[in-house]
Amino acid sequence: MNLNYIALLIVEGEKVVEILPEDVAREDKKWAPSVVVYVVGAIPSIGAMKRFIVAQGSFSAKPVVLYHSDGYFVVRFANEEERDKVLCAGPHYFLKRPVIMKPWLPEFNFKKEILTTIPIWIKLPNLPLNCWNSVVLSKIGSSLGQPLYAEECTTQASRISFARILIEMDVTRSLPKMIKIRDPKGTVLEQQIWYEWKPLYYKKCLQVAQSCDKPKEIPAKRGQGQGQRKEWKPTIMGDKNQEKQT
Incomplete structure (x- = not known):
């Protein structure tokens, strides 16, 4: 791309680079259908991450996978619909x-956001069926953090044992096991919260569920890491059993 000299803004005798909305509108649109991907405790090779993303579903165009030296990936999809399908297919x-996985935002900062504010899938067992709508689920999610999505089975009420929603939560605080709900008749109910994954946050190194050492880079063979939904427990990097798994 060709660059040109542009006169700068002078504020109190100092030069200030002023970026206007129209300056970044095109790039905002380009990166909008993107997600930030971070593997807790490890850094996969870029080839392994490409295979992992491709295995998440069918796409109109091959997603673009880019690696950042801070240890995370940015994956750009063809459109926001395909991005949301991958986000809603978790936990991964x-x-x-x-x-x-987090939707990319213009103001995204990895160290400030992804290590402290994390999307977590929660289950709401025995939630009354008349509460299975966007308003009530948004209110429940707002009591825990920033509500993002309800899964398809919850949206369609095709499975009624529990509702399942994705919430962006601050993991530096303790995660509540129960919230109180007041129903239309004024009765206060205790609603249990089940977490599909409960991250551990280490205040010493400001990291999630890993030691303070730099995550270990691991190559993955084709087909590995796909379709797994097992409960994850933190392990110590360098353990012999773990080395065999990686």
Whole structure:
């Protein structure tokens, strides 16, 4: 691309680079259908991550997978619909390790956001069926963090044992096991919260579910890390059993 000299804004005698909305509108649109992907405790090779993403479903165009030196990936899909399908298909695991996925935002900052505010799938067992709508589920999600999505089975009420929603939560705080709900008759009910994955946050190194050492880079063979939904437990990096798994 060709670059040109552009006169800068002068504020109190200092040069200030002023970026206007129209300056970044095209790039915002380009990166909007993207997700940030982080594998807890490990850094897969870019080839392994490409295979992992492709295995999540069928796409109109092959997703673009880019690696950042801070240890995360940015995956750009052809459109936001395909992005949302992948986000809603979680929780995701790569070689039994939890995978954190977040929609990309212009103000995204990896160290400030992805290690403290994480999308977590929760289950609401025995939630009254008249509460299975976007308003009530949004209110419940808002009591825990930033509600994002309800899964398809919850949206269609095709499975009624529990409702399942994705919420962006601050993992530096304790995660509640129960919330109180007041029904239309004024009765206060205690609603249990089940977490499909409960991340551990280490305040010493400001990391999620891993030691303070740099995550270990692991190559993955084709087909590994797909379709796994097992409960994940943190392990110590360098353990012999773990080395065999990786």
